[in-house]
Amino acid sequence: MRILIIGAGFAGMYAALSAARLREIQGVSPEQLEIALVAPEPVLVIRPRLYEPKPETLSAPLLDVLKAIDVTYVQGSAETINTEARTVQIATTTKGTGKGTRKTLSYDRLVVATGSRLFRPNIPGLAEHGFSVDTLNDAVALDKHLHGLTRRPAVNGRDTVVVAGGGFTGIEAATEMPARLREILGADAKTRVIIVERNNAIAPDMGAGARPVIEEALRKVGVETRLGAGVASLDQSGVTLSNGERIETETVIWAAGIRAAPLTTQIPAGRDNFGRLLVDRDLRVPGVTGVFATGDAARAACDDDGNHALMSCQHATRMGAFAGNNAAAELLGVPTRPYHQKAYVTCLDLGEAGALFTRGWERKVEMVGDVAKKTKREINTVWIYPPKAERALALASADPERVTDV
Known part of the structure; x- marks a missing residue:
């Protein structure tokens, strides 16, 4: 059996971690359930920090983390998804040569974590x-x-x-x-x-x-x-x-708006005005067998009050954890966990004026200035980075109920 995850952003990374966590809990070997992550490079781009100076430093390696949890890294870009055949065609390019090859991978469960692009x-x-x-x-x-x-x-x-x-x-x-x-x-x-x-x-x-x-x-x-x-x-x-x-x-x-990555259009399902796939509470794509969507690629309800996940790191990490868990749960025959995320905070960097921290969908102001800036720095330099490449710690970090529980 194989879970194929497309994308190494926040949602894709946590989908891999969470699926591996459930596999470990259920005592299933990587040979019995392969978890494969497809991305052009095995790095997490710290996208929420790209407004800062020295952007070339704002990425974190993932290969050691993936190896520690027995997730297969597949170098390349997903080009074609065939949901009827349950296959994904992947294009790879050899560095320095510009020459590319294509290969096709089958899947039992697919997690679309392709993120978003600037509109x-x-x-x-x-x-x-x-x-x-x-x-x-x-x-x-x-x-x-x-x-x-x-x-x-x-x-x-x-x-x-x-x-x-x-x-x-x-x-x-x-x-x-x-x-x-x-x-x-x-x-x-x-x-x-x-x-x-x-x-x-x-x-x-x-x-x-x-x-x-x-x-x-x-x-x-x-x-x-x-x-x-x-x-x-x-x-x-x-x-x-x-x-x-x-x-x-x-x-x-x-800086005027984003849309879901174009690959979502290859999934024969409903989408919203941002191109996000409509998903159920387990983050499945209704009507498309074996496909989950998460992060900026999915429009998901956060609660029963009409709030939906935003295209943000905060929502992507938790959605990724639920999507990975549920994709593995279906294959392992254990109950899925409905995605929910009632807690919502905003921490907005304001340069030399500090920062602004709000809580709740009504955005109640809790901290401003230097106090909020300290929290923003902690978020930007600690919270949003990958876990250490230590198996037990990495797997524990992906408990869906605890990811970004603020």
Whole structure:
């Protein structure tokens, strides 16, 4: 028997850990139940931190962890899913040669943990001139560009950064940027950072309680806002907004929305407006035998009150643990565990203004400033990293009922 997991993000990693945990509990050998994880590289990209400097350091190796728990790593990218034949075609590329091969793996249970991608609309100039912090390569490219600004004359918006999108990613990228620019360009540089948000309020999802904290933080670090307007076009020297305003800049960071990875379209099932597969409480894809979806690839109910998992690390880790457990449970003939996640917190980095910590779907403010920043650092440097490559500790970390139980 084989469980095949596609994706080595937070959901995929915890799916592998949790499936291996249940296999161990049931006394089943890896020869009887193989757990295989498919990903281009055996690393976990610490995606929630890609707005920070030195993004090239923001990944963690997974190979030793996977070996410690007897999970097979399959190098490659899943290209084709055949749910009737229960097979996945995987493309591999040999480093340094550019040559690739293809192989097909069968599965008894499939866990789709393919994550999400930044949504890039067809805005003139965006593909050519826009940056992002969506992937490790994107963040490295932005960092290289920022350091390259020192070789350009300090005119025509060189020291201005425009961030398109006033949600979580946009705010974290923007509030970190003044310090990054001063570090690169010098303390005397006349830097500007501007968030452009189509809604009439910054952080539209945060609510009235948290928003004043964010607005004060933006003022404190010197980030401007343009509300009720979007980016209409980009070129090499600036952006034009939908209200006609022109901002001279050589750096535009796109942070305006994400969608489930395109591979989900190969599963013959319902999806939401974000491309996420609709799943039941066990994270199965209804009507598609043997397929589970998790993390940013799935739209799952968190509770009985109408709340659904967000496309976030916090939800992906716990959803991954439930998906992996349940895929293994079906094959091992033991009861599945319905996914639930009533606890929900938000910890938003606000650069030199500290951070904001809220609890609950109503986002009640619990901590602000330096106190919240300490918690944010702990989340970013400890909590979201893989467990140590020690079998007992790694397996224990994936108890579905305890993962991200905050």
